[in-house]
Amino acid sequence: MNNQTTFHSADFDKTPPTFQVELPDRLVHRAVETEAVRDAYSAERKHPVQFVDLPSNAISLTIGGLVPGGRSNRHRHTYETILYVLEGHGYSVIEDRKIEWGPGDALYIPVWAWHHHVNADADKPARYLACENAPMLQNLGRLAIREEAK
Numbered sequence: 218m219n220n221q222t223t224f225h226s227a228d229f230d231k232t233p234p235t236f237q238v239e240l241p242d243r244l245v246h247r248a249v250e251t252e253a254v255r256d257a258y259s260a261e262r263k264h265p266v267q268f269v270d271l272p273s274n275a276i277s278l279t280i281g282g283l284v285p286g287g288r289s290n291r292h293r294h295t296y297e298t299i300l301y302v303l304e305g306h307g308y309s310v311i312e313d314r315k316i317e318w319g320p321g322d323a324l325y326i327p328v329w330a331w332h333h334h335v336n337a338d339a340d341k342p343a344r345y346l347a348c349e350n351a352p353m354l355q356n357l358g359r360l361a362i363r364e365e366a367k
Contacts, residue, residue, distance in 0.1 A: 309334045311332045
């Protein structure tokens with residue numbers, strides 16, 4: 218399907234019966250964690266974040282971290298998030314619910330729910346993968362919104 222074509226509700230009958238694969242040049246981002254964290258993005262959120270740079274138009278993947286005893290800002294966003302904990306122990310507060318987590322746990326952050334993450338270990342960092350559908354919402358027309366608590 219041509220990305221420059223705009224369809225409307227009356228165009229449903231124009232849905233094609235086949236699809237052409239568009240294989241991008243880049244299918245792998247090697248050694249993600251050896252690259253620098255995004256300093257400005259990480260500083261604003263008060264924890265290090267590394268971006269996985271692949272040509273997905275629907276989902277994003279980042280590697281987040283919390284320094285020993287650290288916590289993220291309280292925030293909310295219009296995209297869904299699934300966190301998978303790689304290492305460390307802590308908890309997240311989602312709206313008014315405290316969810317404890319450790320390595321191998323996965324958490325769901327609902328759309329527009331206030332939340333923050335805390336590393337409960339004073340001696341070891343925590344790390345997690347964050348998978349979000351923000352690119353899909355961005356591509357639909359600036360629907361990905363993030364708000365930091367004041």
